[in-house]
Amino acid sequence: MLSFILRRLGIGLVVLVVASYLMYLLTAYSGDPLADLRASTAPNKVQLMEARSQLLNLDVPPYLRYFIWLGGVLKVFIGQFTLGVDPTNAQVTTQLGAAMTSTLQLITLSEFIGLFIGVVIGITTALRQYSGYDYSVTFMSFLFFSLPVFWLAAMLKQYVAIGFNDFLGDPQIPIPLIIALAAISAFLWQGIVGGPWRKRLVTAGVSGIATLAILWYLVSSDWFSNPSLGPVVCAGMGVGIAFIVTALSTGIKDRRALYSSLVTVAVGMALYYPLQYIYVGASVWTILVLAVVAVGVGVLVGWLFRGPDRWRSARTAAITAVGLGFIFVIDRAMGSWQVYATSSYVNNRPIATIGSSTPQLDGDFWISMLDTYSHLLLPTLCLVLVSLASYSRYSRSSTLEVMNQDYIRTARAKGLTERTVVMRHAFRNTLIPVTTLLTLDIGALIGGAVITERVFGWSGMGAMFINGLYKVDVNSVMGFFLVTGATVIVFNIIADVLYSALDPRIRVS
Structure with missing residues (x-):
């Protein structure tokens, strides 16, 4: 394995050097970096x-x-790495660091959400092939995939940001709209659950009534002006997470895993109010430490339940603990929503349409987090909707292919449950094409979602690349190229290693 990685890394470095040389020449000969000064009327132009x-x-x-540029790059081995300066004598490495931070902040969230939702949709549509749910999801996926990014971004600005901000001025939902939303919810859930018509009608009725009750409560309690979850909702969501994680991880019949997850939720809810004091002076490191503690508590609870396979209970409880912790963070952030939305800089229009932060806004960790994610909402949603089709279609076709393999038929013939067949035997092999697509997408997006960044005023790698080309700033363009090229090489190597981890039949040699 080590020799394979070193060999691939060596080949990748050769490719990167040759490609960077060609890129340097193309950029340098594309224009005149002195053009602005030649057109200047300054007396000291010369x-x-x-x-x-x-x-x-x-x-x-x-x-x-x-x-000369390559020599500055190779000085990394003696701790003097440099990418040169731009025409204003500013270090390119400084600009590149700021652009990378901005872009990584944008693409990390969108890739995680797009991958998770896309794989879930792809697998469920494959298991419900040629159903109404399958056809509906396929239509919507390709609809968003075919939409121009700039048009989709403009529509999100108009209807998700401006429209929702206007709604927050008077958060009232008309009764006909509530009824229509409940009917849509009933239609969607009966299509997703499927089964006989009796089961479909029960699902539609329950989901429709639940939607009506939730919307009525949100409007009557003025929840949109001062949102919160509270301990009761957090406990209910925690129990739901425990059942879902157990069903996917071990199956509901594994009572030890289920009980360990529920006990983990009970321990978390017992700490709900003490945690509020810790959240007062919270920081990123506080949340990370609490996440590690949550995993440790989940593992300990699962381990204490013993059983023939302690690791299954520990794993299930740990995942449940992380999910409940995520709910706690959302609940605490909601507690600062009213302060954030009514501040003079936000002025009751919290869904941002441009930029990555609100200028001059000052506040604690929770205010900063709300501001960051309110600015991330639209560009992230835009990237997720565009990438959803590819992830869902790849995972769907891969699942259909895997489910027809001989070893899947053998697993079913042995009497294994459908959950075990799908999650234990089919799921990992389903991810192989998705892994390839993910590594290529990360390499592309790390270079900046140029159109998305331009529409939403996001100063990332894409903006740096465009400005560098416009000004014939070779050093800035090469800094961009070096990061994107190295990312593509590294993630392709990671993909090759992941193949052998996902499918035991694949060996790296």
Whole structure:
């Protein structure tokens, strides 16, 4: 394995050097970096041109100037790494660090959500092939996939941001709209659950009534102006997470795993009020430490339940603990919503349409988190909707192919439950094509979702690349290229290693 990784890494570095040389020449010959100064009427124009030429080594031909740039990159081995400076004499590494942080913040959330929802949709539609649910999801997936990104972004701005901000001014839902939403919910859930018509009618009735009750409560309690979950809702959601995680991880019949998850939820709810004091001076590190503690508590509870396979109970309880902790964080953030939304800088329009933060906004960790995610909402939603079709279609086709394999028929013939067949035997092999797609998407998105960043005013890698090309700033363009190229190489190697982990029949040699 180690020799394979080293060999692939060596080949990747050779490819990166050759590609970067070609990219450097193409960028350098694409325009004149002194064009703005040539058109200037400044009396010291000549001196400014000479200073920039000396600063950027423009007196050296591009095919030789590349090696000056490469020498700065290779100084990483002696701790003096540099990518040069831009025409304003600012370090490219500083700009690149800020752009990477902004882009990673954007794509990490969108990739995680898009991958999770896409795989779930793909597997469920494969298991319900040619059903109404399958056809509906297929239609919606390809609809969003075919929409131009700039148009979709504009629609999200208009109807999700501006429309919802207007709604918050007077958060009232008309009764006809409530009834219509309940009917839509009933139709969707009966299609997802499926089964005989009697089961469909029961599902539709329960989901419709539940939607009516929830919407009525949200409107009557003025929840949209001052949202919160509270201990009762958190406990209910925790129990739901415990049942769902147990059903997917071990099956509901594994009572030890189920009881360990429910006990974990009980321990978490016992700590609900003490945690509120810890949240007062919280930071990112506080949340990370609490997450580690939650995993530890879940593992301990599952381990104490003993049984023939302690690890199954420990794993299930740990996942449940993380899910409940996530609910607690959302609940605490909601407690600061009214303060954030009514601040003078937000002015009751919390869903942002441009930028990555609200200028001059000051507040604690929770206010900053709300501000960050309110700005992330629209661009993340845009990227998720666009990528959802590819993830769901790949996982659907892969699941259909895997479910027809001989070893799946053998597993069913042995009397294994359908959950065990899907989650234990089919799921890992289903992820192989998705892994390939994910590594390619990360390599592409790390370079910046150029259109999305432009529409939402997000200063990331895409904006840095476009500005570099416009100004013929070779060093900035090469900084962008170095990061994206290295990311593609590294994630392709990771994909090859993951193949052998997902499918025991694949061996890396």
